[in-house]
Structure formats: structure tokens, C-alpha cells
Amino acid sequence: MSAGVGATEAATRVGRAVMLARGATALMGLVALGRAGLLGVSLRALRQITEGNAVEVGLSDLTDRAIAAGNAVGLGVAGVVGLCWMLLFVRALGARDALAVRGRLPSAASAVLAWVIPGVNLVRPAQVMGALLEGLRATPERAGVAPEAEGHYRSASLDRGASRGDPGAAPVALWWSFWVMSRLLAVAALPFEGNGDSASGLMMATALTMAAELLTAVSAVAGWRVLGVLGARVRARRESLVRSAGVC
């Protein structure tokens, strides 16, 4: 009974963190889409300028100011999203015992650090998320797992065994590959800006940054899906634990 209560509380805490992270991720996607649009306008203006068609100064200035403001907004939103994801990792990893998460999982502290160390943050968070999803998969000994916890992957994954073929890995791979590509493009754009002494360089920087923002938006959609899978598995695990403990 105490195990069931603990699982319920932990699942609730993790579920809230998942909801928070989903909201922040959606916000990030929307902001990225908006910024991509602004950069598109800027790119068009740049092309007009370099082709000799003068552009309206007011619009040009407005675009530049909007992009600069978008940089600040993007920085803030990225910070919020990072905090939400860190909170999610802290809560999920802290509830590993209560939710009977299997497998080798890192500590909450190392998972948080993985988000803020450049370079490491391109690899480790996806690994932690993958391990979490893997550890929350339904197992044969946990009878009565809700079918929706495994989704449409359930039968195949159960048949193949727990150690390989996690259906949650596909959304994670999608999410993270787009995210890493967006980061690489964003970083790759920076050298083209240089000191602002080349119109073609600035145009390339704008184009790359716009592509990075579009990939960020796609990544946010995939991340939303990953969080959905995580939430479903947490709920399924809670129900499984509650059912096995005989407590409602």
C-alpha cells in the first residue's frame, strides 16, 4: 500500500514536470517559428538591398529590431525550457525507486549538468531521456500494464523483449537529431556574421539561422511527442504499481 501511495505521489510530481516541460517546449517551437519568419523577412530585404532594390528603411529597421528582440526572447525562452527539462529530469530520476524504474540511470545532478555543459549537452540529455523511457517500459512481471502505456508499439516490443527495440526510442532520436542539427546550424551561422563586413556573409548567416530556427521548431514538435510518451509511461507505471499493491 505504501508503495502504491509513493508511486502515485511520484507519478503526479513527474506528470506535472512533464506538463510543464511540454508547455515550455511548445512555447519554444512557436517562438522559433516566429523568429524564422522574421529572419525570412530580413533575408528578403537583404536580397533586395544587394540586388540594388532599395528597401523601405522603416521596415528594415523594424525587422532588425524585431530580430534583436527575438534574440532576447529566444534566450529567455531557452532558459525557461532548459529549467523545465532539468526539473523534469530531477523529478523523474528522483522517483526512480518509487516508480520502480529499471536500468542504469544517472544521478539527478549529473543529468542536470549534462544540459549546461556545451558539447555534453548535445549527447547526454537524449541518453538520459532514452534511459528513462527504457526504464519505464512495461515488463512481463508487471502484469496489467495499460495498453496505452505501450501504445501501438506494445506487442512488438514485448515480443522482442525488454532489452531492445524500445518504441520510445524513435521519437527521442527524431527529437534529438533535429535539436542537434539546429544547434550546429546556429553555431555554424555565427562565423558568417564576422564583423559585418560582408553582405553575402550576413545573408548566409541569416539563412543558416533561419534554418536553425525551423529545425528547432520541428525539434520542439518531436520533443512534445517524447514528453507525451514519457507521461504515458509514467501513468502506466503508476497504475501498474497501484494495481499490484492492491491500492486504489
Next chain:
Amino acid sequence: MGPWWRLFRWTVSLLGATQGPASTGKVARLVAAPEAAEVTTRGVSLLDTRVIEREGLVTLRVFEGYRLRHGPTGAEFAAEVTDGPVRAAVPLDDGAWAFVTDRGLYRAPGFLDALTAVASLPRGLAVVPGSRGRVVLRDALGGLWSTDGRAAPSALSLPGRVVDVVFRSSLRGVAVLEGGAVLSTHDAGQHWLRLARPLGAAWALRATLSGVLITSLDGVFRLDADDKLESAAWPPAPAIDTRAEVIALPLSRPEVSARGAPAPTAPGRPEAPRATDKNPRSHALLDFGEGLRRVFDLRDWQGLAPVAPVANGGPAAAARPVAIGHLPPGAIMRRSGDGYEWMAPTEGLSNNFGPVDLWMGQRLDAAGRPRATRVWVGRGNERHVGFARFGGVEGMYIVTREGVAGAPLHASFVPWSDAAPGPARVPVVDGAVSGEGAETGWVAHPDCPGGSARWDAVWLYRPRHVGLRARVDGVEFEPTVTALAVRVDPTGAQCLEGVVGGLTQPRTGPHDVARGWTEATNVRPFVWRARADGRRSR
């Protein structure tokens, strides 16, 4: 971008916060002259440039802070750009040029050569146009300042309030005072002498390579290099009867009556017209006497200010201009035959050739009914285009010949219908007008057959007076700017074909690209051609 800022951007981009480049401003700066100049020839219409001087087919133009020489082979831009838009460019005695912006005075050995900052200028100075050899500025209080382009401007003193002043060299200049007196100087304005031969009241000056053109009620005279007036005068405006008796307008002060109308005059008493300020911000009532009154809408006409430049054919200085309300330019009233005629210049407009005056006039019969209305655009004796109303038909005229030294200029009055806006089906009337003519040779039209023909291009503003409606790609609109082009034969004596084009010219920003002449020539809502019988048809 400093190294720490760069490191920050790298880091945050890597961590998830994309830092996009706000770069349109950077690129706009990057494409400044000369790179920008090369691309600007495609993007910025020549309409947005201002003609400073012409040397045959080559024109010297300014656009914003750019200077360019434009000719048949293309445009060449100066490498340097001034700190702001060039308000005026004045050729100096030694072949150098002075350029005036809102903030400073520059000098360059040649039009496109490197700039040297001569002096910073306080805000509020306006350039008095038309001078050569000396830059003349007018401050907000009406005070004049001048410089030969080598030093900061110094005060220019004249014995009276100045209506217009031009210099044809750094030392020699001519000024018109209120009342119409004409003065000249040979020492850069240290001393001024009244012209030995009195003119009818003068009101406009224009410096040309061959002398100073003085526009007066007696016509347009050229003052040559020896300060001698040519004996022959050019009429100041189409069909102005210069023999008409000038009626004095003793408008000492505008009279404001309680009802907004002047007190009735005694029957039969030849009382001079007087003005009443009905509403100084919107309407003015001009009482011509003898029961003739006209109310003018100042808002539509951008100001109508009657003046009294002369008194009953007497000396020009006998009367002073008095403005109605707050608007400075003057209207001139005089008797014409058995009726009256008045005209009012309105300054502040500009066309593709630089600053111009918009002149409006009406001929009234003895009962005060308008018989003819004229509007013409130009400055002094430059009359490029205008229209007249005769009965129910408005006529547009286009100047087709040029040259002050030649024969009187010809104008083609193209009858214009109010009922169906466009040329009316009545014969075109050719008449003699004054003017230096329109631009020649700077635009070619694909429909122009024969290599010997040339095109003149003129511009007319305020098309609502003409009632022109254009159609572009099936969309009908009322153009804000109307382009007119006439083709003339090599002798310039006969207008063979005309094209009227309209274009909108939105100006939402200083870099806004207007639709240029090329597009305008492709807009041909009305085309009329010469017919064998000499008449023209649409």
C-alpha cells in the same frame, strides 16, 4: 563584436538559444557608395533623383547624399556620400561645386570628386535656389547668408525685404525686393545698385549661363553680363496680356468683417480690390471691387495671398505686398480688357527638374464670372505644362519648343474634356508661350518610329485639376503624378504624337522606390496622334 560577446553568442547558441543576426541595417550600410551606387541605378528611379545641371545629354543629379552623373552610357556615382541629403548643389567660379545639406556645407573640386567639409550649418537654413558661384541661404527670420564655398556663410545685407536673389558668379548677383525693385551687385553683396531701367514689378529671378532672367509684370527680361537688359521681353505666362492695365491692390491689412465679407462698395465707384480674411486657416475672400468677390479655399490652393506689387502703372516700389493670413506668396490682380485677371504663385512644389512654382490664374469678365482658368508649373519663364479652361473644355498644353534666345515657344493646347476625362475631340490649339521647354533626349520610347524624332518629357502635378484617370493592368486609379511626353519633329515646331501616363508614387520612406519613368511610358491610357487634316484623335 568583441570576443566575449562572440563567446557568449557561441555558448548560448550551443546551449539552445539561437542568436540571429539583425543584419539588414548592416547590409544597407555595406552597400553604400560606390557599391550601392551601381546597384541603385537599377533600383532607384531617376525620378527620385534631382537634376542639378545638364551638360548636353549628361545630367548631374543628386539622390539623398549621393551624387551621380547620368548619361546615355549609364550613371557614374561619387565615391563619397554627404552626411545627409544634398539640399542644393551650386557650381562655383573655379569649376568646383558646393553641396549643402541640413547640417553642413561641403566643397568638391568637381561634381563627383572628393568632398571637403567647409562649415557646419545650423538647422533651419534654407537654400535660395538658382545661384551660381555663390551659395545663398535664408534663415527662419528671412535673413540671408552667403558664401563662395570657401568659408562659412556670412550675412548678406540688402536695403529691404528680399523676394528673390540669385548670384551668377561669386561676385555678381541680382535681387528683387518687395515691391518689385531689382538691384544688382558686383562685389558679392557689399553694395547694391538699382537697375537704371525700371521694370514692371519683378517677382522671380533665375540665373542661367547667359545671364539672369527676371520675371516681371512687363514680361521676362534677360540681364546680360554687363547688367544690360535685353530690349525684348518674353511674356511671363501663356496668353497674358501684358498691355493690360495693372490695378493697384492697396491691401494694407486684411480686413476681417463680422460676417466674413467686406462692406459693399459704392455703385460706380472705381474702388480698388481689397482682401478680407474670412478664415485665415481655410478661406480668403478677395474683393475685386465693382461687386466682384471671390472666396478662395486656402487649403486646396495651398495658400493664396494677394499682394500689390505696383500701383496704377507707376513705379514698382509704390506698393508693398501684403499677405492674407499667414501665407507669403502673392496674387497679382490687374485689369484685362473689359474684365480682370489675377494670378497667384504658390511655392514649395518640386518636379523632376527641381523647385518650381505653381501658378494659378483666372480671367474674369466684367461681372466677375470666370472665363478662363490657368495653372502652369515652372519658375520664371520656364513653363513646362499647364492647363486652361475655356468654357466647358479644359485644355492641357505642352511646351514643345525651347530656347530663350530663339523664337517664342509653342504650346499645344490639347482640349480636355471634363465629362469624359481625357482629350476632347476638338482641334488642338497651338499657341506661343514662354519657357525654356521640356527635357529632351533623356528618354526613348519604343513606339517612337524614326530615328530623327526626339521625345520631350514633362511632369504635371496635382492631376485632379486635369481629371486624369489612368488604367494599369486593368486597374483604374487616379495618379498622384502624371507623366506627359510629346514627340516632336526635328525642327521642334510640331507636336506629332503625345502620350499621357499616370503613375502612383507612394512615398513611405526615403528609400521607397517609386515607379519610374520607364514604367510610366508603358502606361498609356490616352494616346492621340496627328491626323492628315491636322486634327488629333484619341
